[in-house]
Amino acid sequence: MEKTSFLLSMMVAAAFAATASIAQADESASLEIEGETFVTKTKAPAHAENLDEIYSGWVFRADETQTLQTDDFDNPGFVFVDTAMDLYEEVDGTADKACSSCHENVEDFKGLRAAMPRVKDGKVQTMEEIINNCRTEHMGAKAWKWSGTQMSSMVAYIGLQSRGMPVKVAIDGDAKPIWEQGKKLYYSRFGQLDMACSNCHEDNYGNMIRADHLSQGQINGFPTYRLKNAKLNSIHGRFKGCMKNIRAEPFKEGSDEFKALQLYLASRGAGLTVETPSVRN
Structure with a gap:
């Protein structure tokens, strides 16, 4: 077992070391959309x-x-936004209602994405849960x-209404213990590669690992269109994908663990x- 652990550690070290010199983020890069x-980049x-910026x-x-x-015309994610615009007007369910x-x-949702996830009655509430609650309880x-596809498209359409607004989630009060749980998960090691989120997105952001340029793992752009898939x-x-990459058994989408991690991130x-x-590799 010790020999296996040692070999896995060596594999991880080699993956970082052999893939190239450090490719630092372009701090002068500026993102402008529709003017x-x-x-x-901010403090x-x-x-x-462990982060200054x-x-x-x-x-x-x-x-x-x-x-x-x-x-927006070139952004492939807007194909799915267009899908959601149709779904928003589509009557569905026994109540004979549409969103x-x-x-x-839909512009009434401006500001919602910037404050999500949020804690209500001691539980984390995500955009996906709000949407499904409307569908099952009201429609x-x-x-x-x-x-x-339907869910990710709708989350993107609603999230688009908050585009350009600063991310600001509440982490005090009832949210504090859940935030602490998310923080613990962020620094906990999982899987055969014995790695935590922080090993890539805090210790090695800016580096290349295989063909991937590691970021800080910020989630302000999700749902995100990936060229890869x-x-x-x-x-x-994305959380599931990361856990699979380190050969760990992922938590389920919508699990308390992933929701706590989402709040922390x-x-x-x-x-x-x-x-x-957003658009990513």
């Missing part, structure tokens, strides 16, 4: 331990990928799959602006 300048909040994942992307996000039946103007419709990716879907990005839907 609006976004905050992609780290006091509770983001925080960076949007956009800063770490190749020039061509960055450019895709600067124009627009109760929420006539009499079936719940959507957490990371399904040509679809919108949810926050919890959102708080680490306080001050960055919402980029939904």
